[in-house]
Amino acid sequence: MVDLRELRHLDxxxxxxxxxxxxxxxxxxxxxxxxxxxxxxxxxxxxxxxxALEKLDVRWNACEPSPSLLTELERRGCVVLL
Structure with missing residues (x-):
């Protein structure tokens, strides 16, 4: 498999x-x-x-991230779109 460690955006x-x-x-x-x-x-x-995550977009899914996950991501400045 290709080495993707440098990948910065994944859609x-x-x-x-x-x-x-x-x-x-x-x-x-x-x-x-x-x-x-x-x-x-x-x-x-x-x-x-x-x-390194700055933006996580999970809109239009049937999931709700756990409160602890959201808290940690937001603490680091990651924008989470629900």
Whole structure:
């Protein structure tokens, strides 16, 4: 597989995803992550390990991130669009 550690923007919107693959946690420089308009029912806790994340868009999914995940992301200045 291609080395994606330098990836900064990932757009996975409108792909009918029901879950996020855990291998995405290995994207240390990811700043913008767009997963809107999928079929997600939960947002995995490992999203908090994306320490460079500045914007997370989860609109138009059937999920509500956990309060602790939201608190941590917002504490770091990450904009979370629900």
């Amino acid at each position: 996975l919107r409108e792909n009918a995803l029901t879950e996020l693959p855990e291998r995405l946690v290995g994207l240390p420089r990811l700043r913008q992550f767009d997963v809107r308009s999928n079929r997600l029912t939960r947002l995995p806790d490992w999203v908090v390990e994306m320490t």
